[in-house]
Amino acid sequence: MRRSVRACYAGAAGYSYAKSADDVAREHGFDRVARLASNENPRPPSPAALEAAAAALREGNRYPDTRASALVEALRRYHGDYRFVTGAGMDGVIETVIRTVVEPGEKVAVSTPTFSFYALAAGAHGAEVVNIPRREDFSVDPAAFAGAARGAKLAFLCSPNNPTGNSVPPEDVEEILDRMDGLLFLDNAYVDFADTDYRPLMRRHDNLIVGRTMSKLFALAGLRVGYAFVPEWFEPFYHRAATPFALNSVSAAAAAGALADPGPVSEARDHVRRWRERFAGEVPFPVYPSDANFVMIDVAPLTGDEAAERLAAKGVLVRSCTSFPGLGNHYIRVSTGEDWENIRFIEAIRDI
Missing domain, CATH: 3.90.1150.10 (Aspartate Aminotransferase, domain 1)
Structure with missing residues (x-):
């Protein structure tokens, strides 16, 4: 077998x-x-996160809110009025984004060296993965990246990058977005430790998804809470593709508590x-x-x-x-x- x-x-x-x-x-x-x-x-985790998780655990006999509404509202209070989706860790968000937009055989571009899961997840969905090397100093050439990603349904760019640690300037990300004909997934798992803010790009580009996590700064790695800023047009399709009840109620409550502390x-x-x-x-x-x-x-x-x-x-x-x-x-x-x-x-x- x-x-x-x-x-x-x-x-x-x-x-x-x-x-x-x-x-x-x-x-x-x-x-x-x-x-x-x-x-x-x-x-x-913060005391507020632990207290919220304990309260949610008492209702663990019930399925979680399918849209993690309380967490989404907490994210809006923390970040501002953006559109959010959630998942079981950033990995879960990445898989759902791929599932939403990529057909088998379509091209997915990845800026390398970087987190290997982008290519693993894309390949698992039958995509053709194209690696786009960074410069020798691990910086990204925006024109070269956008050119190599031409025709890709989806591209992945990590900033700050794992494992090199360096960030891509927002103006370079914007140049990529202007030149691309597909979606860009900007992985911001580590941006909480940087001085760079990519959120304003969401107001100007409808081909940008910004992934974030509660695993790092907010100390919830074991609870697997990921989320993403998404364009308004994309949100309903993400929910159609998402695994039902993927983010459990205890994790979602802990994340909302941590955001308020x-x-x-x-x-x-x-x-x-x-x-x-x-x-x-x-x-x-x-x-x-x-x-x-x-x-x-x-x-x-x-x-x-x-x-x-x-x-x-x-x-x-x-x-x-x-x-x-x-x-x-x-x-x-x-x-x-x-x-x-x-x-x-x-x-x-x-x-x-």
Whole structure:
């Protein structure tokens, strides 16, 4: 029966995950491991998020609101009067957007190196994926991107980019939008840690979707809450394509509670910015400038896998970037964790 498995899964490895902290701890004999591989917020969810989630859990016998209306209203209070859709993490939003617009065999463009899930999800829907390389410094050439994406039903651009950390200037994104004949999905998962605001572009372009997440700044990675700013024309079609009840009521309530509690997110943002500067100044390898809650480090002459293994042996879990398409094999990505985790990382990478 194995022949019944689709070719895109039979011969490919799928999404590449970092090692688990428990596995590293057992393998190397640590009580606790510095978890710096998954771009998580090391702090727990805000008290307001926890209280809202507990209240929603008491009604867990009922299906959630199909449109996550309370969360959408909270998003409008937080961001302004835009159109929003939600999903089970940004990944769920990405899959639903692809399902909404892409027919099998149609072209989907991806700016690389970047988050591998765009291509995995598009390929799973039968799309022809076209990778558009960034410049040597990982910046994006707007004219080249738009030209290579011509004819694509959908294109993906991540800013700040995972794993390189750099942002695309809004004026460059606008040039891409003006030149494109399809939809652009702008992944803003890490924009909360940057000084760049792409939201005004939604007022001027009806071919732009801006994806966001509650996993990073708002510390809800385990609850899987994603959302997107969408054009008004697109919203009803997204809902037709969406998996019913994809976003559970506990997660939606926690997200609405977190949006109403500004204190913890302000502290988390300041923490990230402080440690990005320390990594840049204290790590003895080239650290790329970052607008995200992580940094990318060139560990040559080591490979990313070798550096990750040596750091794991010292109780530090980081992400080797060898699985990112279009990126060399000598990079690691390091999240900003708790103070003790970051200090252990700096000490460990100096040792190797």
